[in-house]
Amino acid sequence: MEMDQATQAAAQPAPAKANAKTKTLNQGYWQKYGIFYLMMAPALVVLIINNYIPMIGGLIAFKNMTYASPSFFQNFMDSPWVGWDNFHYMFTSSDAWRITRNTILYNAVFIVMNLIVGVSFALMFNAMRNRRQAKLHQTIMFLPYFLSMIILSYLVYAFLNPDIGIMNRFILPWFGAQPIDWFSDPKWWPVILPIVNTWKGIGYYAVIYLAAIVGIDNEYYEAAHMDGATKWRQVWSITIPLIRPVIIIMTLLQIGRIFYADFGLFFQVTRNAGALYDTTLVIDTYVYQGFLVTGDIGMSSAAGLYQAVIGFILVLTANLIVRRISKDDALF
Amino acid sequence: MATAHATAVKKKRFSANEISNGANTAINTFFWIYSLLCVLPLLLVVAVSFSDEKSVALNGYKLWPEKFSLGAYDFLLADWKPIVQSYGVSIFITVVGTIVSLTIMTMYAYPISRRDFKHRHVFSFIIFFTILFNSGLVPFYLVYKQGLHLQNTLLVLMLPLFVQGFFVILIRTFFSNSIPPALMESAKIDGAGELRTFFQIVIPLSLPVLASVGLLSTLNYWNDWFLSLLFISQDNLMSIQFRMYKTLLDIAYLSSNSQAYSAIMQANPNFQMPSETARMAMAVVGIGPIIFIYPFFQRYFIQGLTVGAVKG
Numbered sequence: 001m002e003m004d005q006a007t008q009a010a011a012q013p014a015p016a017k018a019n020a021k022t023k024t025l026n027q028g029y030w031q032k033y034g035i036f037y038l039m040m041a042p043a044l045v046v047l048i049i050n051n052y053i054p055m056i057g058g059l060i061a062f063k064n065m066t067y068a069s070p071s072f073f074q075n076f077m078d079s080p081w082v083g084w085d086n087f088h089y090m091f092t093s094s095d096a097w098r099i100t101r102n103t104i105l106y107n108a109v110f111i112v113m114n115l116i117v118g119v120s121f122a123l124m125f126n127a128m129r130n131r132r133q134a135k136l137h138q139t140i141m142f143l144p145y146f147l148s149m150i151i152l153s154y155l156v157y158a159f160l161n162p163d164i165g166i167m168n169r170f171i172l173p174w175f176g177a178q179p180i181d182w183f184s185d186p187k188w189w190p191v192i193l194p195i196v197n198t199w200k201g202i203g204y205y206a207v208i209y210l211a212a213i214v215g216i217d218n219e220y221y222e223a224a225h226m227d228g229a230t231k232w233r234q235v236w237s238i239t240i241p242l243i244r245p246v247i248i249i250m251t252l253l254q255i256g257r258i259f260y261a262d263f264g265l266f267f268q269v270t271r272n273a274g275a276l277y278d279t280t281l282v283i284d285t286y287v288y289q290g291f292l293v294t295g296d297i298g299m300s301s302a303a304g305l306y307q308a309v310i311g312f313i314l315v316l317t318a319n320l321i322v323r324r325i326s327k328d329d330a331l332f
Numbered sequence: 333m334a335t336a337h338a339t340a341v342k343k344k345r346f347s348a349n350e351i352s353n354g355a356n357t358a359i360n361t362f363f364w365i366y367s368l369l370c371v372l373p374l375l376l377v378v379a380v381s382f383s384d385e386k387s388v389a390l391n392g393y394k395l396w397p398e399k400f401s402l403g404a405y406d407f408l409l410a411d412w413k414p415i416v417q418s419y420g421v422s423i424f425i426t427v428v429g430t431i432v433s434l435t436i437m438t439m440y441a442y443p444i445s446r447r448d449f450k451h452r453h454v455f456s457f458i459i460f461f462t463i464l465f466n467s468g469l470v471p472f473y474l475v476y477k478q479g480l481h482l483q484n485t486l487l488v489l490m491l492p493l494f495v496q497g498f499f500v501i502l503i504r505t506f507f508s509n510s511i512p513p514a515l516m517e518s519a520k521i522d523g524a525g526e527l528r529t530f531f532q533i534v535i536p537l538s539l540p541v542l543a544s545v546g547l548l549s550t551l552n553y554w555n556d557w558f559l560s561l562l563f564i565s566q567d568n569l570m571s572i573q574f575r576m577y578k579t580l581l582d583i584a585y586l587s588s589n590s591q592a593y594s595a596i597m598q599a600n601p602n603f604q605m606p607s608e609t610a611r612m613a614m615a616v617v618g619i620g621p622i623i624f625i626y627p628f629f630q631r632y633f634i635q636g637l638t639v640g641a642v643k644g
Contacts, residue, residue: 033443033449033526035526036442036443036449039439039440039443039530040439040440040444040455042436043500044440047495049475049480050494051462053479054467055465057471058467058468060470060474070478072474072479124359127356128363130360133363136367137364142633143370143623146555146626148554148555148556149557150557150573150574150576150577150580153577154611155373155376157580158377158380158393158612159373164389164393165393169391169393170392199369225349231350263558268557268577271580291473292562300470301468301470301471304467304468304469304470304471307466308468311465311466312464312465316464
């Protein structure tokens with residue numbers, strides 16, 4: 001237990017004239033709980049490398065980064081502070097408005113789709129008479145959730161390939177429509193992306209809402225049935241009100257993350273086509289593009305910090321509201 | 333016929349408070365169509381991969397191969413090494429990543445679940461804050477690449493996903509809600525130390541949550557391509573997802589070097605690369621394991637997700 005003694009000495013420098021009683025108490029504490037600190041150490045190291053050092057590194061948004069040394073830490077120290085210059089530069093470009101608009105509008109549509117489609121699917125699952133069939137459909141519907149964005153991009157490409165894709169070769173001619181150059185015409189993507197996102201995620205939301213519906217006591221329905229309520233009426237007067245907390249919480253949690261876009265969806269499924277940026281560039285893809293392709297560190301780190309701070313405020317607010325509704329469901 | 337009969341018999345047992353036959357049929361039909369929409373895109377990819385390249389180039393993708401051909405798979409097999417290597421990378425980071433991640437997250441979650449541990453609030457906050465505040469791509473990338481110089485290593489494909497705040501909270505919640513404190517007390521009275529209590533009492537009782545988190549983590553590692561996009565440029569470190577991504581961009585990435593192609597071209601100058609069908613064959617090779625595994629694990633996933641929905 002030498003390690004424990006050492007940790008103790010480092011963490012709690014006891015005053016020189018500490019009385020004997022406190023000392024034995026302390027010794028008891030470290031003997032009992034010292035092991036806890038050792039258990040937490042590996043994860044703490046990862047958190048420091050992966051989260052906390054980059055958080056401090058986020059301050060490069062206020063710097064004009066130079067690359068004199070191969071070491072990031074040295075460069076960070078050496079680069080001059082430039083105040084709000086990077087932010088000023090970013091917000092005066094037309095991109096700031098575009099990426100903010102796209103991020104929020106897409107996420108808003110995703111949230112509404114997840115809510116309406118998710119709850120409807122859950123209600124229909126619950127109404128199905130054949131349990132085994134309901135289970136089968138549930139399993140199949142969950143499949144897209146397990147696929148990576150790369151695979152999704154393949155599937156979407158099989159449909160939208162301008163020359164030989166299913167849409168241009170099969171579906172559009174069937175309706176007598178002209179082929180569309182999907183990967184260079186931005187106006188279709190506000191429809192395509194919500195469909196893809198819902199297709200991928202709906203198995204998850206349906207399962208969550210179904211779990212809430214299954215938990216409702218059957219007696220409510222029986223009583224309503226005796227009073228002559230139709231099935232439709234029961235849904236609106238019993239099911240929906242009783243799963244309302246789950247609906248509100250799920251939705252608020254998504255609203256809290258409305259400032260973060262799904263990088264994979266916007267990067268892979270659109271194949272990062274520049275011609276589509278007007279309707280597909282979101283904050284996350286903008287940061288990537290600006291940083292790793294254009295090489296504009298100042299502007300992209302400013303955009304990143306802008307996202308982190310607004311996102312932080314939104315998560316806190318959403319959580320505060322969730323806490324008001326149901327303390328148990330709040331994140332903290 | 334047998335199933336139709338079974339349903340007919342079952343129908344009689346349903347209470348009066350059920351949806352009408354018409355509504356039931358409508359819902360059934362709807363879900364059959366929707367399930368088909370979930371499966372058809374994948375079948376399309378499979379069908380194209382078994383098609384003849386010329387007929388695809390001429391008449392487009394078809395749900396049923398116009399002209400059946402194994403050309404795309406022949407082409408992949410001719411240069412199978414990079415694919416096997418990518419599978420190796422993916423399997424390695426998934427297995428090692430998940431084991432390490434689960435171990436260190438569990439060891440972090442246990443102390444902060446103990447009410448008698450006086451610093452639990454501080455350490456809980458340290459983990460919570462990582463969920464709330466995300467440093468963003470730029471400093472993250474710079475720390476890994478220019479700070480630690482970890483580009484083109486297997487470690488950089490695992491380390492960033494080792495500790496996920498959300499998973500730690502999930503495990504912690506399970507520990508504090510589902511492990512009876514009396515059990516730990518009695519272990520202590522029997523003279524077991526903290527470590528022994530943890531390994532012999534807490535862990536065996538927590539297998540459900542550990543299975544769920546482990547599977548979610550497995551999925552994260554297997555499906556990850558973002559870390560490769562940021563940090564990997566060496567061909568021998570490409571995961572299967574990343575190779576699929578590169579292949580969709582440029583068919584040449586099927587192979588680790590262009591020598592294979594030049595050899596083929598030399599042997600047969602009229603050789604036409606089966607680019608469209610080979611791409612889809614590559615997708616089939618990449619999708620394979622997930623499709624076969626997911627029906628078995630889906631239950632644990634759902635368990636994990638519904639636990640997650642209750643807390644966070």
